[in-house]
Amino acid sequence: MDVYQLKRASAAHAAAILSIPLWQHAAKSACIVVASLAVAVTVSRFLIVNSGKLEAGEELTWMASVDDQEKQSSKSWLRHAVESALIALDRPAGFLVPVGAAVVSIKAVSSFLDALLVHQTENAFLGKWATKLAYRTLTTLAAAEFVVYEVSQVAIIAFGVWTALRFKDRMVKVIMDVSALKDQKKGIVLQSTDNTMERVVLPFSGLASWVLILGGCLATLQVLGINIQPLLTVGGVSGIVVGLSAQSVMSNMISGINLFISRPFVVGDRIEISSVGGSKFVVGTVERVDPMRTIIRTDSCMPITIPNKVLSEQIISNESRIARTKVIVNFNKPRQMQFTFLVRYEDFSKVEAICTDMKDHLLNTEGIHRQLPMWVGFTGVEGNACNVYTILHTTPAMSRDFGGFRQGLFFKLEQIIASHGAKLAYPTHVNILPQMGKTIGDGNSKSNGSNGASAMPSLQAR
Known part of the structure; x- marks a missing residue:
């Protein structure tokens, strides 16, 4: 737009202002300011009173009376949504409505000052100091107009995100409480770890919170003119x-x-x-x-x-x-058990009888699968013992107590070994310690045959 068009637009703007008496501009601005403040107070008061009543009368807890529980659980989901919206709007509206009223009031005052200066230019009815004050005030408001606009945009974004978060949390609470009341009515008592509704709804609620907050941050950066790329x-x-x-x-x-x-x-x-x-x-x-x-x-x-x-x-x-797994069936299948008993060398002659008694015991023990491989026998000498190897499989029912069954079986088989007078082997070491005699005369460390201090080895078993 060139200078001529600017002057023409300015002249048209001044003509439009001069066509209306100044007192009408003043009345209009005053009405806008009063109306915005009245709307702000009324809306805030309405939300505070009604949200307070709803919060006071909707206690969906185990301590609520049966009539209150029936009343709350019988509400339609639309009514729950409306009540949740009113409660969600309470605090965010208490923040946005005053900001909006302030923005509208500032614009109304700015419009009146603009009309005042135009009429002053035409009629010159104000003094110098009043004209100067009005001009400086209008200049300040005009300079702050962009900031006020951005603040209002950010306030709207914050209002939307805050309200959405409160509405979401409120609806999640309603869903959880109504579900709990229905289960209570049916006589179902659920532990916290078994509440399927809670396990499904709460993770999605957390994800929705992340999405709303991230979206609000990106929108705020965009309003402020920041390129997020x-x-x-x-x-x-x-x-x-x-x-x-x-x-x-x-x-x-x-x-x-x-x-x-x-x-x-x-x-x-x-x-x-x-x-x-x-x-x-x-x-x-x-x-x-x-x-x-x-x-x-x-x-x-x-x-x-x-x-x-x-x-x-x-x-x-x-x-x-532990109890909620797709592979729980694996705990109901036969499980293999194999182990080796180490019997002392000196009990080698008793190993055959030990193996026979151990096999008879396994054949008569409940919990051992008869149709799967089972064997007990001597497999050779290794290290410092005779190896008695055992392999068997538990029944599906006994697999659920595999550890306890294996422990009891170990104790019983060890008793069979002890009943034959045999013992389990353990590592044995022999240490040979020289006994050095005292040296007489020259004080050296060599043994002297005349003093009877010859080195004699001793055996110590451990």
Whole structure:
């Protein structure tokens, strides 16, 4: 637009302002300011009162009365959504409505000052100091107009993200409480680790929170005029600096996303975290999984916060999933057991009878599979003992108590060996220690035949 067009537009703007009396401009601006403040107060008061009533009357807890539980669980999901929206709007609206009222009021005042200066130019009814004050005020408001616009845009984004997060959390609570009340009505009592609804809804709720926050941050950067593409590359020096400074944050966020996708645990699971070396790190129940960290509540009710990057490098044992596995059938299959008893050399003549009695015992023992290979026998001499080798298979039922069955079998077979007067072998070493006599006369260390101090070896068994 050239200078002529600017002058023409300015002249048209001044003509439009002069066509309306100044008192009407003042009344219009005053009405806008009063109306914006009244709307802000009314909306804030309405949300505070109604959200307070809803929060006070919707207690879906085990301590609520039966009538209250029936009333809440019988509500339609549309009504739950409307009530959740009102509760979600409470605090965000308390932040946005005053900001919006302030922005509208500033624009109304700026418009009035503009009209005042135009009329002053035409009629010159103000003094110098009043004209100067109005001009400086209008200049300041005009300079701040861009900042006010950006602040209002950021406030709208914050309002939307905040409201969406509160609405999501509220609906998740409603879903969990209604599900718990229905289970209670059916007489079902669930442990925290068996609540399927909780295990499914809470992870998706956490993912939705991450998406909303990330989207709000990107939208804010876009409103502020910041190009986010260089932040996603490492092509320049700025990208490298940003990448290095955000390395720890991004590592924790990526590890958090990986934990959500792989799902080695969810909220409510009891886990044991160990280092690669095998030492226990933390034992407790997962309380919350955040984008940056995971909170675990120990048996002493102590909350432990672990960065997701550290957690992804540890060994995680999930006690809550012992009974929930697709390979549980493997614990109902026959399991092989093989071992070797070491019998002393001096009991070699008793080995044959020992093998016979051990085989008879295995044939008469419940829990040993008769249709799978079973053998007991002497396999030779090795090291310092006679080897009695045994192989057998447990029945599917006994496989579920494999450790206890194996222990009892070991004790019984050792009793059979002892009943024949035999013993288990153990390593034996012979140490020969020289006994040096005292040297008489010259004080040297050589033995002297005349003093009877000759070196005599002694045997010591160990």
